[in-house]
Amino acid sequence: MTGALTERQEQARKEFRAFTDRHIAPHADAWHRAQRTPPEVIRLLADEGLLGIHVPQEFGGGGCDAVTLGLLAGELGRACSSVRSLLTVHSMVAHTVARWGGRELKRSLLPRLARGERVAALAVSEPDAGSDAARVTTRVERDGDDFVVTGHKKWITYGESADVFLLLGRSAEGPTALLVDRDTPGLSTELIEDMIGIRASMTAHVRLDGCRVPGGNLLARPGLGVSHVVGAALDLGRYTVGWGCVGILDAALEASVDYAGRREQFGSLIKEHQLVRRMISDMYTHARAARLMCLEAGRLRDERDPGALAAASTAKYFAATAAGRAATDAVQLHGANGCGSGYPVQRLLGDSRVMEVIEGSTQLHQTGLAEYAFQEHTPRSER
């Protein structure tokens, strides 16, 4: 499976595995129960250069390729989906600033995002606007050189702790994306507790009441907030979430293999039971397939191939649904033990449910991916 990686990528993967095995995985269940990511963990990720690993080197980031970013997301996802989601949202914002920010904004903000001095979150969803991002009602109004923003954002991953938000609102020109500082007067957050998954992800409401935002914080142009800004962010988000699901598949498989090799019922280890073997075979197969699809998406992304968008969506769809099945089977295989909190599979099940909702729900992919098929397989007579 490592044949597709360069030596450098394989070395990075080993280092990511060692880091997550030491600093993340042993604590994931405790963070899940506490519904908090300790600030020192976010600090550690920043100090290790992991939060800024994909920020271009010219802005002080690691400048790693997309495959390496995916490998990191995969290892974090295997250890803790909440922490993986921090990498996802921070990278989505940094990528979008690098892509569509003005020169001054890039110069001032990207080095701080690269160092993790500022941690970023994506503020798109609202109580009445989820998958249909163009429906957001947060108002963005021009006032001289500034914008004034009023609205309510919900389900904002790491919204309770982020320092800066990439916010989507609606201006006279249409969907409009801005960066908004947490310290902006009129901005407040409220933690959302008791979620089904990514329970340590500090997901929050973000309320904005007449927040004044400098005009230089605009991304792209007014009216292009969905097509270009959220489009670019979501593309990277789908890619890293897909990899995070590969991590969930790995974790479910490892927990199941371990348990099946120790648990004895009816006079034999359950690893000898045929239906248990079938579940493990499926997890093993799906983990390999999902990893290969994510690797292909990363390779295309690194080549700046326009097919990378379809590859990322396809990989995310496959990996998320496979992670859902694997986590369900892992709980089933653990029996009553899987229903309690003493094993990680309960956490994996909740996290996997969230993966099928975020960054394009399973149903959006099921209806939308066909469009890529039509593009790629247009009848010759119509070309």
Place this chain on the structure above:
Amino acid sequence: MSTNEKDNRARIAAYLSRFFPVQDLGDDDDIFELGFVSSMFAMQLVSFVEHEFGITVENEDLELEHFRSVGALDAFVTRKLSVPVPR
């Protein structure tokens, strides 16, 4: 029109024809009036011109007029290829 320009137009038209149910996309046909086919079309189009012609679409390039037709895209690409990348 030079051979190179013809070639660029053909490459752009071939890519766009995947998205629109028309037999032959004219140089001046307004692709926005033909309708977007997916929410990711805009990013696909940006990604295509960057990959195909080795250019970078900057924030200040985001005028819809540059992307409205095969001819407009060709003119945009030609202009980008003729000026050094700003730092």
